[in-house]
Structure formats: structure tokens, C-alpha cells
Amino acid sequence: MLCHEIKFIEDIKFYLDDNDRKKCEFELRPTFDFANSIKRESQFAHLTITINFIRALHKMATNGPKPLVFCGPSGSGKSTMLTKLLVDYPTHFGFSVSHTTRLPREGEVDGVHYHFTTVKQMKEDINEGKFIESATFGGNMYGTSIKAVEVVRDSGKVCILDIDVQGVKQVKQTSLNPWYVFVKPPSLDALEERLKKRKTENLTSLTLRLQAAQKEIEYGEEAGNFDLLVINDDLHHAYDEIKKFVEDKVLCGNNIG
Numbered sequence: 001m002l003c004h005e006i007k008f009i010e011d012i013k014f015y016l017d018d019n020d021r022k023k024c025e026f027e028l029r030p031t032f033d034f035a036n037s038i039k040r041e042s043q044f045a046h047l048t049i050t051i052n053f054i055r056a057l058h059k060m061a062t063n064g065p066k067p068l069v070f071c072g073p074s075g076s077g078k079s080t081m082l083t084k085l086l087v088d089y090p091t092h093f094g095f096s097v098s099h100t101t102r103l104p105r106e107g108e109v110d111g112v113h114y115h116f117t118t119v120k121q122m123k124e125d126i127n128e129g130k131f132i133e134s135a136t137f138g139g140n141m142y143g144t145s146i147k148a149v150e151v152v153r154d155s156g157k158v159c160i161l162d163i164d165v166q167g168v169k170q171v172k173q174t175s176l177n178p179w180y181v182f183v184k185p186p187s188l189d190a191l192e193e194r195l196k197k198r199k200t201e202n203l204t205s206l207t208l209r210l211q212a213a214q215k216e217i218e219y220g221e222e223a224g225n226f227d228l229l230v231i232n233d234d235l236h237h238a239y240d241e242i243k244k245f246v247e248d249k250v251l252c253g254n255n256i257g
């Protein structure tokens with residue numbers, strides 16, 4: 001089976017080539033697919049690579065499993081799916097804690113539900129490159145810091161990122177290389193009904209969310225943007241699809257479970 005994770009790096013040899021460039025040689029097993037950048041030649045691929053490349057590989061191998069991105073319009077059911085996944089796989093996944101400039105809702109704890117921050121601080125951090133993605137929504141800033149993802153990866157868990165389309169576009173500019181799942185509502189009418197029933201939105205935020213939804217769905221449906229697109233009509237059916245994807249792809253080769 002071709003898995004995305006590097007299992008072992010053994011017998012690393014460092015040397016200078018004929019042009020005095022630093023090189024190293026090592027063996028990967030059993031197989032790997034590093035962003036399709038190297039063609040698989042055999043079960044045991046011998047490679048000659050640059051120091052920077054092995055650093056990147058080593059970082060990937062030691063940083064833990066690939067993250068898992070969940071995207072979809074507000075109210076499409078991302079949190080619902082994620083909650084179920086965490087119940088079924090309590091030790092495999094972890095959430096990165098997002099930053100936001102909005103005020104805490106009742107019961108929300110700083111550092112647990114969000115890192116609550118100020119607009120000034122968040123802008124400074126973004127300028128310093130500390131964020132993987134950030135977006136302004138409904139007048140508030142939201143974002144995922146690199147550190148928050150690293151904390152989860154370092155613990156050996158699949159870091160789950162619950163982000164919007166803007167965020168996905170930004171993550172695609174980084175070296176994070178996660179799995180991408182898009183959760184699509186069965187219709188805009190159903191989405192509106194679910195958001196109203198959830199009772200978390202006022203008229204303005206409801207309107208903003210519904211206005212954004214159509215464009216987000218178009219992006220979600222574009223070929224190549226996501227590894228999995230799930231229509232969240234029947235909850236159990238939708239969740240089963242996600243669960244199968246997680247077992248077949250996301251946990252494959254992670255040595256967890």
C-alpha cells in the first residue's frame with residue numbers, strides 16, 4: 001500500500017560531491033510519496049539529495065502526521081462531523097486552537113475554544129508570519145497560528161483545521177500539505193434553516209453567512225481543490241463517508257490506532 005508517511009530514515013551518509021556541494025544519501029522504506037516530488041522507483045528507493053531537502057523530510061517525519069482540513073460554509077456541519085470523529089477516535093486527532101479578535105461567547109475559555117486576542121496584536125503577528133491563515137469574517141479576525149498546528153503535530157496527532165475557503169487558499173500557499181475535506185450543505189435553504197435553528201446568529205451575521213455560502217460551495221466543487229467533498233444531507237451517511245476517508249487515507253501510515 002502506498003502511504004503518505006515516511007516510515008523510517010536509516011543509514012544517512014553525508015558527503016561532498018565533485019563540486020563540493022553537501023550531499024546526503026539515505027534509504028526510505030517502505031514507500032513514500034513526498035508531494036509527488038520524487039518518483040517511486042522501488043520498494044527501497046536510494047536517493048541523493050540536498051541538505052535542505054533532508055531537513056524538510058526530517059521535519060516532516062518528526063513533525064508527526066499530515067493535518068486534516070475541514071472546510072465548508074458556516075452551518076454546513078463541520079463542527080458536527082468533527083465532534084463525531086473525536087468521539088470515535090479520541091486519541092488520533094487534535095484541534096489547533098484558533099485566534100480570534102471577537103469577544104468570547106458564554107462558556108468559551110481562552111486558550112481552549114480560541115486564543116482571544118486584540119486586532120493590534122493579531123495584525124502584528126500576521127505581519128511577522130506567525131499565522132498559516134487568517135481571515136476577517138463578520139467584522140472579526142480569525143486565524144490559525146503555525147505554533148498552534150505544531151503543538152498538535154508534535155504530540156503525534158492529526159491536527160484538524162476547521163477553516164473557511166479563504167483559509168484553505170492561504171494554507172495551499174504554505175508547505176503544510178494537509179488533507180482537504182469540504183462539507184457541503186444539501187441546499188442553501190437547508191443551510192439557512194439549520195443556521196436559524198442553531199440560534200447563534202443575528203440577522204446580520206446570518207445574512208453574511210448565507211451570502212458567502214454560494215461562492216464557497218463553488219470553490220468546494222471545483223475539481224482538485226479538495227481530496228473529499230461530502231454532501232451533508234443525511235448526517236449518518238455523510239459521517240460514514242468521512243469516516244471511511246479518514247481510515248483509508250488520513251490514518252494510513254501514521255502508526256496510530
Ligand SMILES: Nc1ncnc2c1ncn2[C@@H]1O[C@H](COP(=O)(O)OP(=O)(O)OP(=O)(O)O)[C@@H](O)[C@H]1O
Nearest residue numbers: 073074075076077078079080194198232233234235
Ligand atoms: N445532516 C444534518 N441534518 C440536520 N442538521 C444538521 C446536520 N448536520 C448538522 N446539522 C445542524 O446544523 C447546525 C450547523 O452545524 P455545525 O454547527 O456543525 O456547522 P459548522 O459548519 O460547524 O458551522 P460554523 O462554521 O458556523 O461553525 C447545527 O445546529 C447542527 O446540529
